[in-house]
Amino acid sequence: MIPAMVRRDFLRALAAAPLAGAQARLDLLIRHGEVLDPSRRWRRRGDVGIRDGKIAAIEDDLAAAPAAEVIDARGLLVTPxxxxxxxxxxxxxxxxxxxxxxxxxxxxxxxxxxxxxxxxxxxxxxxxxxxxxxxxxxxxxxxxxxxxxxxxxxxxxxxxxxxxxxxxxxxxxxxxxxxxxxxxxxxxxxxxxxxxxxxxxxxxxxxxxxxxxxxxxxxxxxxxxxxxxxxxxxxxxxxxxxxxxxxxxxxxxxxxxxxxxxxxxxxxxxxxxxxxxxxxxxxxxxxxxxxxxxxxxxxxxxxxxxxxxxxxxxxxxxxxxxxxxxxxxxxxxxxxxxxNRVEGLGTLAVGAPADLALLALEEGEFKLMDSQKNVVTARQRIVSRVTICRGKRLV
Ligand SMILES: [Zn+2]
Incomplete structure (x- = not known):
């Protein structure tokens, strides 16, 4: 029989474990992307860690963080x-x-x-x-x-x-x-x-x-x-x-x-x-x-x-x-x-919902058409490679 007080402390420690920063196990780790959060005008190469449907960490290097799944985002923009x-x-x-x-x-x-x-x-x-x-x-x-x-x-x-x-x-x-x-x-x-x-x-x-x-x-x-x-x-x-x-x-x-x-x-x-x-x-x-x-x-x-x-x-x-x-x-x-219904939606702040797009900014010649069928030739286009919503990859 575990004394009630010890048991309570144990349960409290268990409850606190998932909040222990980047060292706790991540559900998903996105590595080496160009992290771009337009709401903060924030752009730099780094890693994004996701846990429990939220952004748990954004750091230069989260290589040491254990993660259930890792996505290599080299060459991609990681945006909200x-x-x-x-x-x-x-x-x-x-x-x-x-x-x-x-x-x-x-x-x-x-x-x-x-x-x-x-x-x-x-x-x-x-x-x-x-x-x-x-x-x-x-x-x-x-x-x-x-x-x-x-x-x-x-x-x-x-x-x-x-x-x-x-x-x-x-x-x-x-x-x-x-x-x-x-x-x-x-x-x-x-x-x-x-x-x-x-x-x-x-x-x-x-x-x-x-x-x-x-x-x-x-x-x-x-x-x-x-x-x-x-x-x-x-x-x-x-x-x-x-x-x-x-x-x-x-x-x-x-x-x-x-x-x-x-x-x-x-x-x-x-x-x-x-x-x-x-x-x-x-x-x-x-x-x-x-x-x-x-x-x-x-x-x-x-x-x-x-x-x-x-x-x-x-x-x-x-x-x-x-x-x-x-x-x-x-x-x-x-x-x-x-x-205006979800705190942090549309941003990449730590604690915000883990809704992310891994986007490629492709260079080339792309025909784009408006509603009146006017066509332009664009030199760049945005294409999505991976979609993550509520911390889970959509497929
Ligand atoms: Zn409409």
Whole structure:
């Protein structure tokens, strides 16, 4: 019989053992990589140790640390797992969605945000059948007026009646639902766009929920949209070449757009099949208007091109002259800040989640296409070699 006090001490010592720094056994050790954490502007050759789903150590040399598995990352960038703020990986509205995990495994994208492919009555299904089974992390924006299929319905009245239910779905699932998605564009919902956006504004103010707003074709006009947006709202498809866009005809950023950014409205790429144009992006960057977040808007009809995945979208910004650090920042820590649900997400700090991408920065000649089928030849591209999420390699 072990005396109770000794036993207690023994158990305490056991409990403390996994916290004993790099000398305790690591689950995974990534050696000799170029460790790059854009959130801290930190870049140097070194080793990363992972234990219990978290980053346990980042040091010049962890050769002495025992590890269950070792990955040689020589020649690769070791970055935070990529965070894609605009994807479609939930089923509900369109049937054009994709499954996150297989693409996560090949693209280094460990965190996915579904941009409103589901409505309030599908939120429970989103959790049960999309978020919970996935190995990648998945969040979402709930759509304000999903399931508008009946032409006999007064759609604005329907959306108004659904306002509280939509907000409630977001509030009841706060851990995975970030806010409310609204389409704004003459092509999406005709003459109702501005009505829907006003309803979204009402909901956002009343329930303190951010909006993600799709922009495409006027009407409404850009200033009418911008004036309804507040700090923390996200404008997605910001580099589209359509009539509801961020630029004046002369290539300058519209005053209402500049003012929105000043107020804290965020601008997201959301590439997609129709919404990213090299020339618009080039002009915006030249005017000092980089996106806050770079996202793919990945779904079924663009995953085989021109979008493919988030690394390909990021590569387009390298081609446009954005530095590697600034580009990766917009595909890691910045979208993680918008999500704001997981401490340390999008960074490589010790104690942060062990979500990592092992990326190759390939040199050569690569054809990259925008949504209007314009093709450029890039000299570099980002390709993922290994994806690690919650401390485990995705395959
Ligand atoms: Zn989308």
């Amino acid at each position: 797992g990529l965070v894609d703020l605009h994807t479609h990986c939930a089923w509900g509205m369109t049937g054009l969605s994709i499954k996150a995990d297989p693409i996560a495994a090949r693209s280094g994208t460990t965190t996915w945000v579904d941009a409103g492919s589901f409505g309030s009555d599908q939120a429970a299904g989103f959790r049960r059948f999309i978020v919970e089974p996935a190995r990648a992390r998945i969040f979402g924006y709930v759509h304000l007026y999903a399931n508008l299929r009946n032409p006999d319905v007064d759609v604005v009245k329907y959306a108004r009646e659904n306002l509280r239910r939509t907000a409630q779905a977001a509030l009841d699932n706060r851990d995975i639902i970030l806010g409310v998605k609204v389409y704004v564009g003459a092509n999406m919902n005709g003459r109702y766009s501005l009505d829907f956006l006003k309803l979204g504004r009402e909901l956002g103010d009343q329930f303190k929920l951010p909006l993600m707003v799709h922009i495409s074709f006027a009407p409404p006009e850009t200033p009418q949209v911008m004036e309804l947006l507040r700090a923390g709202d996200v404008v997605t498809h910001c580099f589209n070449t359509h009539t509801l866009g961020i630029l004046e005809p002369d290539g300058q950023v519209r005053a209402s757009v500049g003012e929105a950014r000043q107020r804290g409205v965020l601008f997201d790429v959301g590439h997609g099949a129709g919404s990213f144009n090299f020339e618009v992006a080039r002009k915006a960057l030249a005017a000092g208007f980089p996106p806050d977040t770079i996202s793919s808007d990945l779904y079924d009809i663009n995953v085989r091109g021109p979008v493919f995945d988030l690394p390909t979208t990021l590569s387009k910004f390298l081609h446009l002259g954005m530095s590697l650090e600034e580009t990766l920042l917009r595909g890691t820590a910045q979208p993680a800040k918008v999500i």
